[in-house]
Amino acid sequence: MSKTKDVKKVVLAYSGGLDTSIILKWLQTELGAEVVTLTADLGKGGE
DSSP: OOOOSOOOEEEEEOOSSHHHHHHHHHHHHHHOOEEEEEOOOOSOSOO
16 A cells, blocks of 8 residues: 555544544544544444
C-alpha cells in the first residue's frame, strides 16, 4: 500500500471497538487526515 498525503478528510463508521479505535488514530497519524466519525444506534440489542 502506498502512503499518500492527498487524503484530507475521512468519514469513519465508528463502532467504538478496538479495530476502529486503532484505525482512527492511524488515519490521523499516517495520512494526516481529519477524521469525522459516524456512530448510529441501529436498534439492535435487548428487547
